[in-house]
Amino acid sequence: MATITVVGSGASGVHFALSALQRGHHVRMLDVGKTGPAAVRPEDSFTQLKENLENPADYLLGPGFESVVYPDRSAEFYGFPPGKDYIFEPVPQYQIEAHEFAPLSSFASGGLAQAWTGGSYPFNDAELSEFPFGYYDLAPFYGAVAGRIGMTGAADDLADFIPMHAELTEPLRLDPHSAQLMQSYARHREALREGQRCHLGHARLAVLTRDRDDRGACEYLGRCLWGCPINALYTPQVTLEECRRHPNFEYVPNVYVSHFTFGEDRRIDSVRFERLDGGEPESEPVETLVLAAGALASSRMFLESIYHATGQVERLTGLMDNRQILMPFVNVGRVGTPSDPDVYQYNQVALGLEEAAPEEYIHCLVTTLSTALIHPIVQGVPFDLKTSLRLFKNVHAALGLVNVNLHDRRRDESYVTLNPEGPGGRPSVVVAYSTPDGERARLRATMKRVKRALRTLGCFVPPGMAHVRPMGASVHYAGTLPMSERQEPRTVAPDCRSHDFENLYIVDGATFPFLPAKNITFTLMANATRVAETAF
Amino acid sequence: MTLLDRESRVFSRYLLGSVADGAILATYAVAVEGGTAGPFPESGAFDRLLSRVARIHPVATRAVDVYARHFCAAAPVRKRLILMLAILESHARPYAVMDTVDGGGRALVFLRIGGAVISSLFLLVLATVFLSPLRLVMAGRPAAEG
Numbered sequence: 001m002a003t004i005t006v007v008g009s010g011a012s013g014v015h016f017a018l019s020a021l022q023r024g025h026h027v028r029m030l031d032v033g034k035t036g037p038a039a040v041r042p043e044d045s046f047t048q049l050k051e052n053l054e055n056p057a058d059y060l061l062g063p064g065f066e067s068v069v070y071p072d073r074s075a076e077f078y079g080f081p082p083g084k085d086y087i088f089e090p091v092p093q094y095q096i097e098a099h100e101f102a103p104l105s106s107f108a109s110g111g112l113a114q115a116w117t118g119g120s121y122p123f124n125d126a127e128l129s130e131f132p133f134g135y136y137d138l139a140p141f142y143g144a145v146a147g148r149i150g151m152t153g154a155a156d157d158l159a160d161f162i163p164m165h166a167e168l169t170e171p172l173r174l175d176p177h178s179a180q181l182m183q184s185y186a187r188h189r190e191a192l193r194e195g196q197r198c199h200l201g202h203a204r205l206a207v208l209t210r211d212r213d214d215r216g217a218c219e220y221l222g223r224c225l226w227g228c229p230i231n232a233l234y235t236p237q238v239t240l241e242e243c244r245r246h247p248n249f250e251y252v253p254n255v256y257v258s259h260f261t262f263g264e265d266r267r268i269d270s271v272r273f274e275r276l277d278g279g280e281p282e283s284e285p286v287e288t289l290v291l292a293a294g295a296l297a298s299s300r301m302f303l304e305s306i307y308h309a310t311g312q313v314e315r316l317t318g319l320m321d322n323r324q325i326l327m328p329f330v331n332v333g334r335v336g337t338p339s340d341p342d343v344y345q346y347n348q349v350a351l352g353l354e355e356a357a358p359e360e361y362i363h364c365l366v367t368t369l370s371t372a373l374i375h376p377i378v379q380g381v382p383f384d385l386k387t388s389l390r391l392f393k394n395v396h397a398a399l400g401l402v403n404v405n406l407h408d409r410r411r412d413e414s415y416v417t418l419n420p421e422g423p424g425g426r427p428s429v430v431v432a433y434s435t436p437d438g439e440r441a442r443l444r445a446t447m448k449r450v451k452r453a454l455r456t457l458g459c460f461v462p463p464g465m466a467h468v469r470p471m472g473a474s475v476h477y478a479g480t481l482p483m484s485e486r487q488e489p490r491t492v493a494p495d496c497r498s499h500d501f502e503n504l505y506i507v508d509g510a511t512f513p514f515l516p517a518k519n520i521t522f523t524l525m526a527n528a529t530r531v532a533e534t535a536f
Numbered sequence: 537m538t539l540l541d542r543e544s545r546v547f548s549r550y551l552l553g554s555v556a557d558g559a560i561l562a563t564y565a566v567a568v569e570g571g572t573a574g575p576f577p578e579s580g581a582f583d584r585l586l587s588r589v590a591r592i593h594p595v596a597t598r599a600v601d602v603y604a605r606h607f608c609a610a611a612p613v614r615k616r617l618i619l620m621l622a623i624l625e626s627h628a629r630p631y632a633v634m635d636t637v638d639g640g641g642r643a644l645v646f647l648r649i650g651g652a653v654i655s656s657l658f659l660l661v662l663a664t665v666f667l668s669p670l671r672l673v674m675a676g677r678p679a680a681e682g
Contacts (some may be wrong), residue, residue: 050628057563057626065567068622069607336645338637374634375622379609384602385617386550387656394637394645 001025001248004536005271007257007301009033010111011521012508012528013292014239015145017249018533026248030273032107033253036086036114042229046222046341046371050391059083060226060373069376081226087114092206093256093274094297095428101321102472103296103431109253110237111294112475113521117346118206118222118233119365120151121162121518126358130514132485132494135163141526141533143167149234150208150215157193158201161352161361162518167405169209171202174250175343177334177368177400182349184333184457191287191456197354198453203347203365206234207523215444222371224345233346257307258426260289260504268501288503292528295319295477295510299416300429302481302506307418307427314481315417316490318410319433320515324469325404325443327450328377329459334398341371351402353449363517365403370396380465400459402450405517406443411436412481429508433471443468476520478509496527507531540565543591547620550594552600552630560630563623568616576612581677585670586613602656603663607671 003026006013017027040059050056061067062082087108096103106112122142125135127393143166145151153168174182185192185200192198206218218232232237243249257273258281270283291298299316306314328497347365355361368376374392377399381388392399413434422428484499486492491499492511498504507528509520544564548556555561555655568576590600590613597617604614624630638645 047628047631050626055559055563056628057567057623060626061622064570064621065622068567068616068619070615336637336642341636363640373622374625375618378621379605379618382605383653383656384598384605384659385621386598386601387652389551389621389634390638390652391649393635394649396635397637 002287002289004288005291006292008138008293009109009240010294011113011236012524015525016292016507016528016532017243018239019529020536021246021248028250030255030257031250032091032256033105034086034089035108035109037083039229071379082117083227091256095422097428097430099432101431101433102470104475105474110235110240116521119519120204120206122165123516123523124163127516132483138526139165141530144529145525149206151206152165152209153204156201158350158352172209172344174348175203175368176340178348181457188456196453199352203350208232220339220342259301259308262501266501267505290505290507292507295480298506298508298510299480303418304427313418313420315414315415317412318479319414319416320479321409321471322474322476324474326467327402327461327463329400329454329461330395331459332396333458334528335395337397338368339397343370345371360407361517363405367401369399370400374474404450407517408515416480446504478512478515480512481506482513483511496531546591546594546597547617551621551624552633556630560623560627564620567619576615578612582671582674583612583615586611599659599663602660603667
């Protein structure tokens, strides 16, 4: 069996690798592979952690208090906790210049999905209409991934838009606020469905509700935001560990792959990389190369390889990302009730808004914020902190946040290219995003619909609190080397084999020809599994 | 008692209603002196005045806080208040105080919130009347002269 060289250990890379291993291939994975701290007191709940740690501020705010959110920092409602800093730790070799885009990159073992909130929403036929396959072609792989990682789901009203696939387990126990929203939806179901084309249901989550292998079911510790200490909430590191137990798998961390080299026959013969601890650049031969480093990093490698071979600076057009709007809300019926920290922290409820074109469906994640840090929230309230705290403690159980996701399409004006003379004399990646015409109207109309739906559910959005996130913030990057049935340069075939290089496969978001409003991580994993099982 | 000791005691009384325990005050001192956002340089005389006033008494802290929230949100004194709040919420007992709903039913809750908002607005007016002219007078003066 062939040896396959995989670059990157994120959601796509590890699921491709595991499937290839299961089919008898040898896999060598090259990765920067930064790792985070071990889980602290995994048996403690969020509240117990504050009681039992000698210095809880160290854990929650960081040893240098770097996770304290001050007024002059970005206007997000919560930041990343110090325990997840390693996910976004840069490497000096990777330089990025961005225009109208705020890119996030990860060199962590497990990739960006180490910070994944577990939302697992399969694309339906309408959303796959620009892909060279439909839902029923991808459904077995959605099921296979769900079986591997553990996934909750329920056949409720959202199933009309989010197909039911195999291997779903029962949903988590709803937190009291989410349960109340579901009850309110049941009372107003007709008005919301028929009048507003709005549908509410259980979130689909990559979380265990039953023990399996060496992972336990969710214990409702309330620590999700800080990283699940018992791995009930899935991260790609779980699958990477499974790969590492396989005799045909070789994991090579601490290397930064700069580019690949190829001959006249457009066949890749080697990859070039640097070790992070220093030394001269090295190269090693490859039989088959699989890029799974994420849309931006894989595009960068592709561009840099062409640049080193030909001196040409190319442009990969069609970069996509989901525009997101954060809309905090207050559920009037819950004002004055106590909040419960011992619950699952990310969204347990999702809200879908139908659009005239079915692929433009708007997907909203409803999070109820019970253990989010207080200080980033209260500092935005237009009173002194003491008054804001009084307000907060009485409305805490009534607070929620809707994260609205909007679809994106490939456009020539949004692209990735290289600056050959980047900092330090090495090429840097240039990311440019152009906001489509009519974006302002689309955002206004969407916010209006979400506010109306929330009002029907008994909630309101405080004036001035909705926040349109910059492009790049969703980290759902896609579209730069899309799947195409036509053999065109800078595209890949339906099995994700490059149309430019015969022994190159690209299995991350770069290959998506359309970006629905749903989180893409689950589809990345299913597609990578499909490629491994159909092309190898 | 150093200025920083005094500040941490007044700030914790302001945010919590009582002085936080010694370990929390010590954590605050470490954060102000050595944290990534510290040492919160006061770039002008007015910043220094705000800090001085805020250390006098929790009521003065509140007046400075509400003024800063509206007119100079990134003032060092407000950053230090937010830092104290972040440290307090990291500890179980202060967090319990900050996250326990007021008793007495929803009507009373709304009444208390209304009262807090009215007194905050009153302090904002008062602070604006006193501090805005001083801000104009002190504009451009370095902190050392304050």
